[in-house]
Amino acid sequence: MFITSTGIAVLTVVTALIYLGFLHRVLDRMKLAKESALIILLLMLAGFFVPPVRLGSVLWISIGGALIPLGICVYLLVTADTAQEKGRAIVTALLVMIVVYLSDKLISIRPGTGFNVDPLYIPALTAGIIAYLMGRSRRSAFIGGVLGVILIDLVSASEIFLRNLSPSRIVIGGGGVFGSVVIAGMLAVLLAEVAGEVRERLQGGPKHE
Amino acid sequence: MNKNKDLNKGIYKGISFIIVVVCMLFIFLNILEAKAHAEDLSEIMPKILEFDELTEEEISKEKYYRILDEDEELITTMGRRVYVDDEYITSDNEYYRVYKVEEYTAYARLIEKLELAPPENIRERETSGENAPLPGAKENDIMMAQGEDGVTRAIAIYHTHNAESFVPTDGTHSIDGQGGIHEVGRAFQRALEDKGIRAIFSEDLHTPHDAGAYRRSRQTVLELLEQEPDAIFDIHRDSAPPGEYATAIEGVPATKILMVVGRQNPNMEVTRQFALDLKYISDQIHPDLIKGVMMAQGNYNQDLTPLNLLLEVGGHTNTREAAEHGITFFSNSVGHYFYGTEAENDIEEIPPGGTAAERPLEEGHPIWLAIIRIIALAAVAGAAFFLLNVGTYDNFKEKYGSGLSRYKEKLITIWDRVKNRIR
Known part of the structure; x- marks a missing residue:
């Protein structure tokens, strides 16, 4: 097997396409028309060709992986109907940051130890659960996931300074459209959606508004 | 009516927050339990505040986990927690699956002895x-x-x-x-x-x-x-x-x-x-x-x-x-x-x-199986979402009934034409 062999290339492309398909669906539930969602998705993909932008000695930011999702968050916050909704979203993000920070520190870093979930998925799980419980809000889930991971990256960067650690390169949104920020937002929304749909079905069918 | 609504909302919110706190506690305690047994909070908190990684204590306490087979023979020792359903392949290609974990000991069942085949191209x-x-x-x-x-x-x-x-x-x-x-x-x-x-x-x-x-x-x-x-x-x-x-x-x-x-x-x-x-x-x-x-x-x-x-x-x-x-x-x-x-x-x-x-591994079946599996999973997930959204069968008929019956009519027309051609 080679990374570039036919089979592996097809597998990678198919996985990526399916992922992007789900991401598109998530985006168009974010108060964006299907076409806008597609354009934003393509922009995020295009972000792969743009290297991360340096913000400081340790901090970098990825355009596709953080700046664009952050822009969507700002758009969602600004267009939120009530102050309560905005508050919920921010609180979700803060809670995600706290929970992820604790789990990062307390989970053993040995493969196979600690809580059963890979650190990549913990922000999404947390954001999905908290956003759903606080108000069944898909948008809170998205903001919670995206903003939560961005915040934790900022916390990590400041931790490097506070503890005088060897400076690494913290790329906010590292991984671009396949990175931790986007995954957090996307999976959180999907989780909240599934929870919401299942709950509605259990209650006897969707309420037609 | 409004008062009742507000009361309900309040109760709902209260319950939600309690659930959130319970969830977080659960996660927290789960992690603590995985760390080391009988560690009390007073030991952990200073570490969080000092920003220390907790692996220090695991290392110093030399807490290792052992995997035993069904005859209680040692398969391996590792510096990681083992979970039920974890799988381990030994250097002799014996493939084990863990079925029970007690404290620092895991018990695993031999599933099979793998016959490693040479990669496709060598064969x-x-x-x-x-x-x-x-x-x-x-x-x-x-x-x-x-x-x-x-x-x-x-x-x-x-x-x-x-x-x-x-x-x-x-x-x-x-x-x-x-x-x-x-x-x-x-x-x-x-x-x-x-x-x-x-x-x-x-x-x-x-x-x-x-x-x-x-x-x-x-x-x-x-x-x-x-x-x-x-x-x-x-x-x-x-x-x-x-x-x-x-x-x-x-x-x-x-x-x-x-x-x-x-x-x-x-x-x-x-x-x-x-x-x-x-x-x-x-x-x-x-x-x-x-x-x-x-x-x-x-x-x-x-x-x-x-x-x-x-x-x-x-x-x-x-x-x-x-x-x-x-x-x-x-x-x-x-x-x-x-x-x-x-x-x-x-x-x-x-x-x-x-x-x-x-x-390149063109006939490598694990790869193609994986591709098929991912597409199938995506299709199932998509179908599940669709079904969840659509609701009951009545709703389904409501939403799509007319469309489908038109489609059915078209199919019947085409089928008739084909039958006529054949005759």
Whole structure:
């Protein structure tokens, strides 16, 4: 097997396409028309060709992986109907940051130890659960996931300074459209959606508004 | 009415918050329990405030987990918690699945003894009766197989946990910044380059040294992928008593290597097959080198490509030099698996010719199975969402009934026309 062999290339492309398909669906539930969602998705993909932008000695930011999702968050916050909704979203993000920070520190870093979930998925799980419980809000889930991971990256960067650690390169949104920020937002929304749909079905069918 | 609504809302919110707090407590306590038994909060809190990684105490307490088989014989010891349903393949290719975990002891059932088959392309060469091809012929095969200017001949190396070090040599198990593990990476790089293989070694740090390092190393993996290596290795070291990994190969003290495959990603089967293929080749060249393959709970950024393998080269109680020797021997396996480098050594036991280099794995069924599985899963998920949205059958008829009946009419018309033609 080679990374570039036919089979592996097809597998990678198919996985990526399916992922992007789900991401598109998530985006168009974010108060964006299907076409806008597609354009934003393509922009995020295009972000792969743009290297991360340096913000400081340790901090970098990825355009596709953080700046664009952050822009969507700002758009969602600004267009939120009530102050309560905005508050919920921010609180979700803060809670995600706290929970992820604790789990990062307390989970053993040995493969196979600690809580059963890979650190990549913990922000999404947390954001999905908290956003759903606080108000069944898909948008809170998205903001919670995206903003939560961005915040934790900022916390990590400041931790490097506070503890005088060897400076690494913290790329906010590292991984671009396949990175931790986007995954957090996307999976959180999907989780909240599934929870919401299942709950509605259990209650006897969707309420037609 | 409004009062009732507000009351309900309040109760709902109150319950929601209680549930959130309970969930967080549950997660917190679960992690604490995994850390060390009977640790009380007063010990943990200062550590959080001092920003220390909790692995210090696990290391100092030498809390190791053991896996036993059904006869209570020891399969392996490891510095990691083992969970029910974890799978472990020993160096003898015995495939175990854990069915019970009590404190620090896990009990596993033997599922089967795997017969590792040579990678597809070797089998082909053997049946066609060819032996080690001439270097020139190999080049041609490679070029034809790849359909481009030639094999990349590059292997990428990185360390998610840069701080990992080896106590006997480095004096500590963890050095902020570039730990002893970087020397192991460098040894791997040197060994590969001595064989004419380009080694792309990223020494990027992923501090702070905690579980979030895997989120941070995602960017590193993507950047390495851009350079189109033939495989990527994330080099770590384990926490284990020295005897677990110490070995000698060709009389040289070395450490065994444990391959770790993450199960929380769609590429798991393919990565596992890659690990087993690589193990097969390695077992031919250096029989005692691969400690086993662990299917662990995690992603380890292996979702980005199925040829991203995590290696544990020795434990923290082995010497770094032994680990460097171990990885150097491993480079022979990597070199031969991809590029047939050991064929030039004229050793009888080594399978003929290049291996993966000969043909990209077109008929590799784990890959195509994985592709089919992902598409099927996506289809099921899509269908589930659709059904959830649509609601009951009545709703379904309501929404789509008219559309479908029109479609049905069209089909009937077409069928009639076809029948008329046939007559």
